[in-house]
Amino acid sequence: MGDDARAEVARLKRERDAVVLAHYYVAPEVQELADHVGDSFALAQLAATLPNRTLVFCGVSFMAESAKILSPDKTVLMPDPAADCPMAHMVRRETVEAARERYGDDLAVACYVNSTAEAKSWSDVCVTSSNAVRIVRALPQRNVLFVPDRHLGRFVARQAGEKNVILNDGFCPIHQAISASEVERLRSELPGAEVLAHPECPEDVLALADFAGSTSQIIERAAASDARDLVILTVDGVRGELERRCAGTGKRLHFPAPRPVCPDMGRISVERLVACLRDGTGEVALPPADVAEGARRALARMLELGRA
Numbered sequence: 001m002g003d004d005a006r007a008e009v010a011r012l013k014r015e016r017d018a019v020v021l022a023h024y025y026v027a028p029e030v031q032e033l034a035d036h037v038g039d040s041f042a043l044a045q046l047a048a049t050l051p052n053r054t055l056v057f058c059g060v061s062f063m064a065e066s067a068k069i070l071s072p073d074k075t076v077l078m079p080d081p082a083a084d085c086p087m088a089h090m091v092r093r094e095t096v097e098a099a100r101e102r103y104g105d106d107l108a109v110a111c112y113v114n115s116t117a118e119a120k121s122w123s124d125v126c127v128t129s130s131n132a133v134r135i136v137r138a139l140p141q142r143n144v145l146f147v148p149d150r151h152l153g154r155f156v157a158r159q160a161g162e163k164n165v166i167l168n169d170g171f172c173p174i175h176q177a178i179s180a181s182e183v184e185r186l187r188s189e190l191p192g193a194e195v196l197a198h199p200e201c202p203e204d205v206l207a208l209a210d211f212a213g214s215t216s217q218i219i220e221r222a223a224a225s226d227a228r229d230l231v232i233l234t235v236d237g238v239r240g241e242l243e244r245r246c247a248g249t250g251k252r253l254h255f256p257a258p259r260p261v262c263p264d265m266g267r268i269s270v271e272r273l274v275a276c277l278r279d280g281t282g283e284v285a286l287p288p289a290d291v292a293e294g295a296r297r298a299l300a301r302m303l304e305l306g307r308a
């Protein structure tokens with residue numbers, strides 16, 4: 001990436017009073033142009049507090065949609081509005097309504113932020129992979145329907161044994177494809193390696209990990225680890241931040257095969273970011289009022305419990 005691109009982005013940001021937010025999974029060259037890089041929870045917190053008139057989300061659609069809901073008076077842009085998350089759509093309203101009918105007032109619906117605004121609007125609170133356990137434990141209800149990701153839901157259930165966590169059948173296709181046999185192969189080839197996994201991975205994969213946590217938690221653990229070899233069980237896009245944090249330490253990063261790449265995050269390029277800033281394209285619309293209000297309540301409760 002040349003200095004011309006950096007200068008162009010800086011100029012366009014000034015003209016639009018824009019701030020660029022990038023997820024750890026987008027290309028490293030896009031992250032380099034961002035004002036803030038983080039996981040979904042960090043970006044959700046920032047989006048609600050930044051003073052800029054325009055928020056540019058380098059990530060997938062649910063992130064930008066959440067930012068618009070929390071900051072409806074701001075302009076929210078996406079470099080590529082087609083960048084979506086399959087898991088975000090893997091929950092049906094019938095599932096939520098059936099659980100509410102069965103458990104009544106002793107049910108809370110906890111919705112992973114990797115979800116559509118509509119799914120959030122059916123829910124009582126949103127969670128991220130970094131705060132899901134803490135928030136589910138803080139809920140007054142004993143029964144918790146966790147949507148849409150069954151793997152993160154099972155991870156929460158194991159740590160919040162006092163709750164009856166009801167699982168939905170959604171999943172992240174990228175993390176789902178990471179196999180236990182591949183982790184075993186890496187362990188045998190790299191004696192002494194530390195295995196760090198995202199809780200969106202399947203249960204048998206998590207059982208082989210030394211540590212399971214959110215993207216930002218994996219980064220912090222890798223930076224602090226004494227191991228020379230680190231096996232990273234999440235989307236390969238995090239490699240750029242890990243390399244920056246581990247530079248000069250001699251640590252070696254290893255990802256499973258096939259390489260875990262998110263094609264939707266891959267849609268966000270420097271060229272599309274520049275075009276988005278220049279032309280104001282990819283503007284994210286506010287969902288219908290009832291959906292926006294329901295989703296806003298669930299997101300706001302997440303931020304409230306997250307601060308507590």
